[in-house]
Amino acid sequence: MKKIDRRSFLNDVCPAIAISMIGATFLESCSKGSDDEGINVSLNTDPANESLGFAVKDNVVEVDINHPAFAKLNSDRWMNITAQQMFLLKISESSYRAFTNSCPHQGVRNSWSYNQSENRFVCSRHGNSYPSDCTSSGTTGNVLECYTTSVTAQKLQITKP
Numbered sequence: 349m350k351k352i353d354r355r356s357f358l359n360d361v362c363p364a365i366a367i368s369m370i371g372a373t374f375l376e377s378c379s380k381g382s383d384d385e386g387i388n389v390s391l392n393t394d395p396a397n398e399s400l401g402f403a404v405k406d407n408v409v410e411v412d413i414n415h416p417a418f419a420k421l422n423s424d425r426w427m428n429i430t431a432q433q434m435f436l437l438k439i440s441e442s443s444y445r446a447f448t449n450s451c452p453h454q455g456v457r458n459s460w461s462y463n464q465s466e467n468r469f470v471c472s473r474h475g476n477s478y479p480s481d482c483t484s485s486g487t488t489g490n491v492l493e494c495y496t497t498s499v500t501a502q503k504l505q506i507t508k509p
């Protein structure tokens with residue numbers, strides 16, 4: 349039997365064996381790393397929404413406040429955007445508030461009205477109401493959740509948590 353030293357064995361045999369044994373795992377792990385680098389975080393923008401007067405990118409909704417779809421926001425001072433599960437309230441030409449449209453009582457989203465004289469949103473499902481100041485509690489003891497808003501160049505940006 350031919351005697352072979354350890355260094356020769358490692359140089360001649362081990363690379364082939366090592367690749368055959370761990371190659372697939374090694375390559376798979378390398379490919380996972382390169383796939384992650386290719387993820388485009390802006391893919392959440394849906395061009396179809398832009399024709400509806402708003403665009404969504406990650407947790408930010410950008411509303412074109414002059415778009416005809418948002419005429420109700422200017423005429424009634426508020427509107428429910430069911431597609432984004434929130435409603436908007438116009439405070440002034442340059443100031444808006446945004447809220448979840450999930451009623452703090454039981455989560456109903458489409459039974460809202462706005463009482464302008466009391467500055468409260470009213471959920472007609474069970475008659476509870478919530479102040480629109482983002483801080484005061486409503487009839488259930490909960491505050492209607494507000495989102496951060498800003499207006500730049502006739503675009504209202506709403507940042508959801």
Ligand code: FES
Nearest residue numbers: 451453454471474
């Ligand atoms: S779900 Fe809105 S008041 Fe009950």
